[in-house]
Amino acid sequence: MPACIYSSAPLPLVLAASRAQSWVDVLRAYSKCCGYLQGVYQPTPAELEHGLSYMPNAQSTSLFYYGLIKGPIAPATPHKSLVLAALKRYKSCGSVAALRRVIQEDVSSATLDGARAKLALASAAGLWEAALETFLSHRQLTDSTLQRRLVLSALSNSNQWRLALGVLYMKPKVDPHPIMVRPLLRCFGRLNDHRSALRLTAAALAAGHSMSTPLLSALLPTLQETGKWQLALHAAHELQLLSATRAEARTNLLIYNQLVDCLYEADVYAPFSLDEVVQQTVDRMRPRDPEEVRTPARAPHFRMHTPVEVFQQFQSVLMALTSVYSKAMNVPRWYSRSIGWIVDGALKEKTVFIVLDTNFLLQLVQKQLPLEHFYAYMKQQYPDLREYSFATVVVPFTTVSEAHAYIWGPKERFPLDVRRVLWSRAVSLLQQPHVYVLSIAGEYPCSSLNIIPRLAYRTMPDNVAGTFQHDPDLRILSVCAALQHYFRMAKAVSNLGGTTIPEGLALFSLLKYHVRRYCNTVKGCCVDRLLLCTLDKRMSRGAVHMGLRVFPRLSP
Numbered sequence: 209m210p211a212c213i214y215s216s217a218p219l220p221l222v223l224a225a226s227r228a229q230s231w232v233d234v235l236r237a238y239s240k241c242c243g244y245l246q247g248v249y250q251p252t253p254a255e256l257e258h259g260l261s262y263m264p265n266a267q268s269t270s271l272f273y274y275g276l277i278k279g280p281i282a283p284a285t286p287h288k289s290l291v292l293a294a295l296k297r298y299k300s301c302g303s304v305a306a307l308r309r310v311i312q313e314d315v316s317s318a319t320l321d322g323a324r325a326k327l328a329l330a331s332a333a334g335l336w337e338a339a340l341e342t343f344l345s346h347r348q349l350t351d352s353t354l355q356r357r358l359v360l361s362a363l364s365n366s367n368q369w370r371l372a373l374g375v376l377y378m379k380p381k382v383d384p385h386p387i388m389v390r391p392l393l394r395c396f397g398r399l400n401d402h403r404s405a406l407r408l409t410a411a412a413l414a415a416g417h418s419m420s421t422p423l424l425s426a427l428l429p430t431l432q433e434t435g436k437w438q439l440a441l442h443a444a445h446e447l448q449l450l451s452a453t454r455a456e457a458r459t460n461l462l463i464y465n466q467l468v469d470c471l472y473e474a475d476v477y478a479p480f481s482l483d484e485v486v487q488q489t490v491d492r493m494r495p496r497d498p499e500e501v502r503t504p505a506r507a508p509h510f511r512m513h514t515p516v517e518v519f520q521q522f523q524s525v526l527m528a529l530t531s532v533y534s535k536a537m538n539v540p541r542w543y544s545r546s547i548g549w550i551v552d553g554a555l556k557e558k559t560v561f562i563v564l565d566t567n568f569l570l571q572l573v574q575k576q577l578p579l580e581h582f583y584a585y586m587k588q589q590y591p592d593l594r595e596y597s598f599a600t601v602v603v604p605f606t607t608v609s610e611a612h613a614y615i616w617g618p619k620e621r622f623p624l625d626v627r628r629v630l631w632s633r634a635v636s637l638l639q640q641p642h643v644y645v646l647s648i649a650g651e652y653p654c655s656s657l658n659i660i661p662r663l664a665y666r667t668m669p670d671n672v673a674g675t676f677q678h679d680p681d682l683r684i685l686s687v688c689a690a691l692q693h694y695f696r697m698a699k700a701v702s703n704l705g706g707t708t709i710p711e712g713l714a715l716f717s718l719l720k721y722h723v724r725r726y727c728n729t730v731k732g733c734c735v736d737r738l739l740l741c742t743l744d745k746r747m748s749r750g751a752v753h754m755g756l757r758v759f760p761r762l763s764p
Contacts, residue, residue: 219255220245225262234262238276246280253287260293266303269294278314285314295329307333317342320349327355331362339363340371353382364391367399384412386423397429405430421447421460428466437470441525450528457536464532465609468648471525472683476513477659482666485510485659489723512715515546515653515690526649533605533648537612540639542647547602547654547687550644551694554600554737559642560586560593561695561735562601563688565681565742566610569603573611573633586739586759596737601643602691605651606683608638651683654690659719661685663726664753668746681747688740688756693718695735725755733757 218226225237238259242251256277263269273294277286285291291314298306311330317323323346330339339362342349349355356375363372372392382388389412396405409427413419424443431440444450444467449460457464477485488510519526530544543550554561562579572579583598615622615630622630638645661682697714701707724730734755741759742748748762 219252219258220249221251221255222258225259228262231262231264231268234259235268235272235276238272242276242280251276253289256290257293260290260297263297266298266301266306269297269301269303270306273310285316291315299332304333308335308338311335311338317345320346323349324355327358331358334362334365336362336366336368336371340375343375350378351380353388356382357388360388361391364395367395369395369399369401369404384408384415384417386412386417386420390422390426393423393426393430397426397433400433402430402434406434419443419447421449421463424449425460425463425466428463428470432466432470432473435473437473440467440470450525450532452532452535454535457532461536464529464536465613468529468609469678471522471529471648471652472655474522475658476518476521476656477510479508480510482659482662485719486663486723486726489719490727493720493723512659512712512719513656514711514715515656516711518656519546519649519653522652523649526652530647530649533609537608539608539635539645541645542650543644544647544649547644547646547650547690548694548697550600550602551691551698555695555698557597557600559597559600559737561691561738562599563684563691563738563740564601564603564607565684565740565744565747566607566614567743568741569607569611569634569637570614571743572637573615573630576633579637582741582759589759589761590736590739590757592736593739599642601640602687603638603643603645604684604687605646605648606680608634608645610680646687651687654686655683657689657693657715657718658682658686660689660692660722660754661750663722664750667726667753668749670746681744681750684740685747685750685754685756688738688751689718689754691738692734692755695738722754725753 221238221241224241225234228234228237245251259276260269260272263272273290277290277294286294291310294310295307298310307329311326311333315322315326315329317326323342327339327342327349330336330342336359339359343355343359344350359375360372363369363375369392372395376382376384376388376392389408392408393405396402396408405427409423412423424440424447428440431437444463449463449467452460527544530542533539534542551561564579571577579599579601586598587594611634612631615627615634637643664685665679665682693715696718697709697711700709700714721730721734732755736757739757739759740748740751742751743760743762745762748758751758
């Protein structure tokens with residue numbers, strides 16, 4: 209229990225609760241003692257704060273604060289140290305409603321110091337109405353850039369962008385410093401008002417301010433959604449974000465995740481819609497009608513890009529990001545070569561190929577299970593896999609990145625020691641010899657086959673207007689499509705007695721196969737030795753549409 213040191217003899221309430229074993233005992237002891245001493249002794253703020261420190265949650269804090277602190281002195285306001293202690297307890301518990309009530313009832317804004325305190329507390333609690341009202345009540349507050357920044361943050365976090373713009377441009381006018389405009393940029397990004405975000409950024413840069421890492425972080429969602437991925441990568445290069453130290457990489461990991469999202473916006477097939485891809489592929493598969501009228505204006509010719517072409521186009525950025533993530537995540541072995549080499553090794557060793565999704569990896573980590581635990585169930589679900597050895601495991605970069613973000617995400621999810629244990633388990637699993645952890649340089653070239661998972665998702669009934677276009681699961685399924693491609697190439701070479709075939713021809717053959725699946729003229733499994741482990745039902749359905757085997761079998 210928390211210890212308090214007092215210069216004099218023990219205070220009555222502290223002494224009464226000295227042998228308490230739980231917060232309930234503390235509350236009961238304080239209540240009895242206050243009842244016995246009513247009208248005789250007034251509890252001091254120090255001993256009340258001591259008792260309040262034992263309350264573990266919002267409910268117990270409310271019982272103590274309103275029953276023992278406010279009740280005996282109502283309607284007077286408690287001592288400011290007790291109000292502050294109650295606010296800290298409610299904030300640590302995440303009780304916004306309780307914070308709002310205390311700020312509105314017990315924090316006075318009559319004096320300038322009180323108004324500053326109320327403004328800071330209201331902004332921290334997200335109470336934009338109270339923050340704005342307090343800010344406008346004192347002229348000294350409107351003249352302060354710091355206080356205006358607090359109000360802007362509260363308004364922007366609540367998506368009150370019109371009021372936030374009014375505060376930003378109200379008199380006396382302030383310099384549009386990046387620290388002032390960043391909350392609004394994040395607000396515009398959430399609301400998809402990218403034009404306003406770009407205008408506000410231009411105003412800050414026109415005022416003589418330069419691009420900075422925090423400003424770029426706030427602007428990256430807008431650059432991603434507006435297709436300005438080249439500008440985002442250029443800004444990151446200019447700010448030397450791609451050559452960061454280990455400490456800087458860990459600090460700016462969120463920015464690197466946003467840069468990866470921007471990089472995936474660089475779709476080599478952007479000029480073509482899925483309907484155009486399907487139509488052109490169908491036209492090339494069927495024989496030409498000599499009497500068919502050919503229009504002079506022809507549509508752009510669609511062709512599949514190879515993973516090597518995509519890697520060469522973005523090689524410098526991919527290798528720089530690989531280096532940064534190796535520093536930030538502390539994963540011992542990243543695989544950055546072509547995954548075709550992994551397929552060749554798996555074919556020689558006659559092993560089953562397993563791809564892990566994020567939720568499956570997290571299940572292994574949280575329950576401390578080895579992947580071998582599921583091998584018997586996989587063979588039971590797919591009996592023909594018993595003839596193969598187990599297993600070559602591929603963990604895409606997206607899987608590792610999402611697992612890292614989940615474990616090291618909001619502080620309320622896991623305590624620090626639990627995070628360390630979970631991540632050490634994940635690293636232990638990922639560094640096994642038969643596990644290949646794809647870096648961003650190993651995963652991103654597989655986006656040259658992103659047409660295939662997009663076709664699979666297009667056939668799903670709940671994919672309305674491309675809802676899942678930016679779904680990270682598509683990146684994992686693109687890795688699966690690339691593995692299908694290399695397995696089919698290896699099989700074709702084996703059938704031809706070792707004669708190699710052009711990769712473009714093999715890619716077009718794979719595209720024809722998936723277009724037939726899209727048109728519902730082909731069913732079954734594409735590669736029997738390729739298994740996707742996922743607990744996501746929607747992703748499982750998409751994988752089945754791609755001709756993938758899924759474990760466990762979730763889709764009908």
